[in-house]
Amino acid sequence: MSGAEQLSQFLISGLTTGAVYALVALGFCLIYNTTHIVNFAQGDFLSLGGLLLYSLLAGAGLALPLAFALTVLGTALVGAALERLALRQARSREVTVLIFITVAASVLLRGVFKEIWGKQALAVPSFSPETPLRLLGATFTPQNLWVVGITLAAIAGLGWFFNRTLTGKAMRAVAINPRAAALMGIDVERMLLYSFALAGGLGGVAGMLITPITTASYAVGVIIGLKGFAAAVLGGYGSFVGAVAGGLGLGLLESLGAGLLSSAYKDVIAFVVLLLVLFLRPQGLLGRGEAARV
Numbered sequence: 387m388s389g390a391e392q393l394s395q396f397l398i399s400g401l402t403t404g405a406v407y408a409l410v411a412l413g414f415c416l417i418y419n420t421t422h423i424v425n426f427a428q429g430d431f432l433s434l435g436g437l438l439l440y441s442l443l444a445g446a447g448l449a450l451p452l453a454f455a456l457t458v459l460g461t462a463l464v465g466a467a468l469e470r471l472a473l474r475q476a477r478s479r480e481v482t483v484l485i486f487i488t489v490a491a492s493v494l495l496r497g498v499f500k501e502i503w504g505k506q507a508l509a510v511p512s513f514s515p516e517t518p519l520r521l522l523g524a525t526f527t528p529q530n531l532w533v534v535g536i537t538l539a540a541i542a543g544l545g546w547f548f549n550r551t552l553t554g555k556a557m558r559a560v561a562i563n564p565r566a567a568a569l570m571g572i573d574v575e576r577m578l579l580y581s582f583a584l585a586g587g588l589g590g591v592a593g594m595l596i597t598p599i600t601t602a603s604y605a606v607g608v609i610i611g612l613k614g615f616a617a618a619v620l621g622g623y624g625s626f627v628g629a630v631a632g633g634l635g636l637g638l639l640e641s642l643g644a645g646l647l648s649s650a651y652k653d654v655i656a657f658v659v660l661l662l663v664l665f666l667r668p669q670g671l672l673g674r675g676e677a678a679r680v
Contacts, residue, residue: 392645394521395525395526395645396638396641396642396645396646397638397641398521398526398530399526399641399645400634400637400638400639400640400641400642401530401534401634401637401638402526402530402533402534402599402637403596403637403640403641404617404633404634404635404636404637404638404640405533405534405537405538405595405633405634405637406533406537406592406595406596406610406614406633406637407610407613407614407617407632407633407634407636407637408537408541408614408617408629408630408632408633408634408637409537409540409588409589409591409592409595409614409633410428410429410432410588410589410592410610410611410613410614410615410617410633411614411615411617411618411621411629411630411632411633412540412541412544412585412588412626412629412630413425413428413431413584413585413586413588413589413592413614414428414585414614414615414618414623414629415618415623415624415625415626415628415629416581416584416585416588417581417582417585418618418623418624419561419581419624420557420560420561420564420577420578420581421473421484421578421581422481423473423481423484423485423488424485424488424615425468425488425582425585426485426488426489426492426611427468427488427489427491427492427495428585428589428611428614428615429492429589429607429608429609429610429611429612429614430491430492430495430496430499430589430607430608430611431461431464431465431585431586431588431589431590431592431593431607432589432590432592432593432596432606432607432610432611433495433496433499433593433602433603433604433605433606433607433608434460434461434464434495434499434589434590434593434607435457435458435461435589435590435591435592435593435594435597436508436510436593436594436596436597436601436602436603436606436607437499437502437503437508437593437602437603437604438456438457438460438461438590439453439454439457439510439593439594439597439602440503440508440509440510440597440602441503442456442457443510443511444508444510450513454594457590457593457594458587458590458591459587460590461586461587461589461590461593462583462584462586462587462590463583463586464495464586465582465583465584465585465586465587465589466579466580466582466583466586468488468491468582468586469578469579469581469582469583470579472487472488472490472491473487473488473582474575474578492608496604496605496608499604499605500604500605503602503603503604504604505603505604506603507601507602507603508601508602508603509601509602510594510597510598510601510602511598512527512528512529512532512598513528513529513532513598514528514529514532515528516528516529519531527599529595529598529599530599532595533595533596533599536591536595537595540588540591541630544626553577553580556572556573556577557577557580557581559572560572560574560577560578589607592610592614593606593607596610609653612656612657613636613640613656614633615660616632616636616656616657616659616660617629617632617633617635617636617656618632618670619632619660619663619664619670620632620635620636620659620660620663620670620671621633621635621670621671621672622669622670622671622672623669623670625670625672627672628670628671628672631671631672632670632671632672635671636655636656636659639655639659640652640655640656643655
């Protein structure tokens with residue numbers, strides 16, 4: 387394989403994984419914009435998406451479109467339950483306390499997943515026949531196209547939802563100023579619930595897309611969730627455009643680093659990038675710094 391063909395292979399692989407990171411990063415940004423907390427259970431929604439898809443396809447024998455829709459609904463309900471049963475019931479509204487609640491919820495969810503599905507890795511078939519495709523000398527499967535295509539559709543759907551629907555505009559108003567939104571008659575608590583449900587659904591979509599390429603397991607979302615967090619920070623935490631750019635950029639950096647240097651550094655690259663961004667540009671590549679009065 388020539389150098390150009392290798393580069394094409396790395397780019398396609400990077401865009402595929404980067405699309406998944408972008409979906410996870412969008413979930414982080416949704417929660418942050420409405421609550422100003424980091425939801426460390428976001429990666430577990432990804433695990434749940436893959437596990438539910440496996441059960442609905444292999445166990446229940448449902449058709450892929452129906453299994454896909456039910457998995458999105460299931461992960462969205464779990465996200466809503468996290469907000470309604472855990473975060474909303476917290477006596478303290480301190481951000482640090484709420485963040486620790488999401489950490490505890492993440493541990494609890496992984497324990498539940500392990501009890502239901504076990505520790506073994508579970509395989510999910512690709513969304514379409516795995517006939518290899520070639521582009522610019524690179525070989526890839528149709529699942530790569532599914533990942534990128536559905537990610538683009540999800541991003542477009544989010545853009546339409548937040549700009550064209552009353553609920554989406556209400557969620558944006560709560561993200562900007564919850565008190566002013568409440569004075570305008572917007573049900574702030576309901577919008578927070580919707581934000582967690584939407585973040586859960588996005589995590590479920592990411593899990594379903596990546597599972598046919600890898601496998602499903604109770605803890606697979608932990609490392610991908612952390613990389614999605616790194617992508618959100620890289621792009622500018624809270625910025626939807628930054629989340630997409632950060633996810634794709636991180637996926638490309640990871641793929642190129644693993645291919646040109648060593649695959650042993652694949653998981654290290656994301657966290658090195660995270661540290662560099664936090665040290666050199668804490669607001670991220672597309673984020674805006676906030677002036678603080680001392």
